Amino acid sequence: MLRPPPPTAIPAPARPELPRHIGIIMDGNGRWAKRRHLPRAAGHRAGVRAIRRVMEACNDAGVHILTLYAFSTENWQRPRGEVSSLMRLFEETMDSEVEELNAKGVQLRVIGDRAKLSPRLRRKVDDCEALTAHNGANILNVAINYGGRSELVEAIRELASNGVDLRALDEATLSAALYTSGLPDPDLIIRTAGELRVSNFLLWQGAYAELHVTEALWPDFAPGDLAEALGDFSSRRRTFGQVADPAGADLGTALATPVG
Ligand code: FPP
Numbered sequence: 001m002l003r004p005p006p007p008t009a010i011p012a013p014a015r016p017e018l019p020r021h022i023g024i025i026m027d028g029n030g031r032w033a034k035r036r037h038l039p040r041a042a043g044h045r046a047g048v049r050a051i052r053r054v055m056e057a058c059n060d061a062g063v064h065i066l067t068l069y070a071f072s073t074e075n076w077q078r079p080r081g082e083v084s085s086l087m088r089l090f091e092e093t094m095d096s097e098v099e100e101l102n103a104k105g106v107q108l109r110v111i112g113d114r115a116k117l118s119p120r121l122r123r124k125v126d127d128c129e130a131l132t133a134h135n136g137a138n139i140l141n142v143a144i145n146y147g148g149r150s151e152l153v154e155a156i157r158e159l160a161s162n163g164v165d166l167r168a169l170d171e172a173t174l175s176a177a178l179y180t181s182g183l184p185d186p187d188l189i190i191r192t193a194g195e196l197r198v199s200n201f202l203l204w205q206g207a208y209a210e211l212h213v214t215e216a217l218w219p220d221f222a223p224g225d226l227a228e229a230l231g232d233f234s235s236r237r238r239t240f241g242q243v244a245d246p247a248g249a250d251l252g253t254a255l256a257t258p259v260g
Contacts, residue, residue, distance in 0.1 A: 001154040004109030004129050007182050009136030014062020019187035021065035023202050028193025028217030041085040046219035048093050057223035065139045069201050073147030091124055098128045105137030111179035112146030148203030180205050188233045192218045210236045
């Protein structure tokens with residue numbers, strides 16, 4: 001599978017307690033437009049404006065790796081007009097934003113199956129990635145035609161065709177075969193517009209991500225919503241499946257042990 005250039009550097013968060021990497025499921029563009037009696041495409045355009053604000057807010061907060069879910073493998077089933085307006089929007093946004101992203105030291109990477117994208121969009125993706133490949137201050141992954149299941153299937157197929165013995169496959173080898181190879185897993189996944197689903201987003205990488213769901217529709221998502229998500233994240237106790245307080249666990253065992 002075609003991958004973006006490898007990350008040049010892995011930018012660390014400003015403080016160790018911040019997430020190193022945030023994934024965002026940007027949902028609610030259609031509802032935002034509907035509430036304003038606008039076409040859905042207007043919601044997606046407003047969504048691009050929100051991306052700008054949120055990237056700046058992440059950078060100001062000290063979070064430097066962001067992955068945005070822009071178009072899923074399932075989104076092709078939307079009406080043809082909406083799909084083509086989204087594809088146009090991806091091209092226009094790359095054209096209008098890439099110089100500034102580059103000037104700000106952002107490495108832009110597109111993750112997902114590019115084979116189904118138009119040759120023109122693929123060329124733009126290649127150009128933007130080439131232009132920004134050496135930046136290391138921030139990493140922006142944009143997931144286009146991305147699905148976590150298909151990413152895993154494609155990676156395993158590729159490993160098999162490269163002669164890797166799948167009977168001896170381990171987690172590090174599989175991780176290194178994904179689009180996100182070399183990047184830390186997301187510590188926090190934010191979903192807007194209230195749905196409580198992961199919708200095929202970073203299934204492997206998000207295994208231990210903290211989830212934050214907000215009712216805000218994506219075009220309305222503002223720096224204050226990011227601050228709220230970061231506050232929520234900082235209140236979580238992350239145990240990665242282990243016991244948070246082994247001393248307390250021992251005490252629990254001791255108390256449960258009959259005495260006398
Ligand atoms: C979900 O809202 C949003 C999308 C499927 C598209 C998101 C894409 C953008 C904001 C453009 C990004 C562009 C670049 C280049 C990064 P929805 O349409 O599912 O909303 P609904 O659930 O309210 O109908």
